[in-house]
């Protein structure tokens with residue numbers, strides 16, 4: 001389910017016409033559907049309810065404060081991976097006790113901030129990090145709980161940039177190292193090592209790789225129990241797929257049905273389960289709207305050059321990701337029946353949908369069959385709610401896009417479009433002076 005559909009050839013977000021938003025806010029703009037986010041969270045909770053999991057929404061997928069508030073209002077907590085995300089979580093009103101803090105390279109400053117805030121669970125990724133966290137707990141007189149991220153060495157079947165649970169990635173530690181770390185941890189220390197954390201990659205379109213990883217985690221739990229270490233928490237991370245192409249993503253219950261038989265006995269013994277979904281909640285809840293600036297033919301190809309490309313949505317060029325793209329207003333005979341690369345419609349034209357940046361890799365789609373496009377037309381790029389705005393950048397001095405949240409027949413701006421002045425803000429003398437008073441220029445330099 002998502003809140004975006006064509007009615008009489010015009011695209012709507014829930015009960016708001018896209019044209020209305022573009023008319024007021026302009027392009028590029030990300031538009032999110034509140035109801036879709038709530039619905040996806042509810043379906044996930046429902047599917048996994050026999051395991052009573054704690055949901056920790058992955059902030060990195062869509063960190064806008066209004067989106068986080070919406071998620072928090074459903075009762076979920078947050079999955080954080082940096083001091084910046086902790087800052088955001090607190091600003092959004094999250095209870096730090098309902099947050100998990102992962103990340104392979106937490107600095108002492110970030111660790112101290114998370115300890116001071118009272119983050120509920122640290123997902124630590126190495127023996128050195130565990131030792132550092134323990135000593136920061138002692139130094140600050142704080143106690144905390146941690147889970148150790150393990151690398152289960154499974155094949156998640158996803159893009160190489162986002163496959164984390166394969167052997168020899170930088171994430172977590174292998175099973176032998178994990179056992180050694182657990183056995184070496186002083187269980188009287190103020191840092192209680194209580195759990196195992198997994199996040200094997202993203203997106204993962206079948207339950208099978210999770211099952212391999214869960215089996216390995218449960219067997220490690222048994223071994224550790226024999227050695228006197230109790231595992232109270234199993235955090236399964238995120239990674240569930242989203243519907244980039246209609247019907248592509250298994251529903252939450254397809255994952256849950258396969259997980260339940262394996263996990264139910266351990267849960268009955270008191271094991272707490274954590275899930276850290278991001279993409280499966282927000283990807284289909286967001287679209288990116290861009291405007292065609294020019295069209296042209298060159299070298300045997302047709303191009304639609306838009307007012308944003310990989311600066312707003314880097315996924316096509318960085319991960320070869322497919323995002324369905326369609327004009328926000330079309331004749332009735334061009335309403336797409338499904339979101340797929342080549343919908344079964346007449347008179348489509350094959351076009352490269354590209355951005356304005358000075359790189360050949362700056363595209364949103366290549367060889368895409370679309371209704372003939374004209375200058376000024378608005379295109380909707382679907383399934384852009386996850387890792388869209390959160391990975392947007394200012395390359396070519398492009399101001400970051402605006403963000404809008406639709407809820408029923410109401411909509412509001414949730415992030416203003418950056419201005420050109422915003423681009424200069426951190427380079428202004430007054431800002432620099434506040435950051436680091438510059439020493440007088442040395443006269444002794446040659």
Ligand code: LLP
Pocket residue numbers: 058061079102103162199201202203237238239240276277278279280315319386387391
């Ligand atoms: N937990 C941890 C520890 C993670 O590293 C991630 C995502 C998640 C949870 C949430 O995973 P999700 O449910 O969203 O799949 N930029 C890439 C995706 C990178 C995912 C990074 N980690 C993309 O656009 O495909």
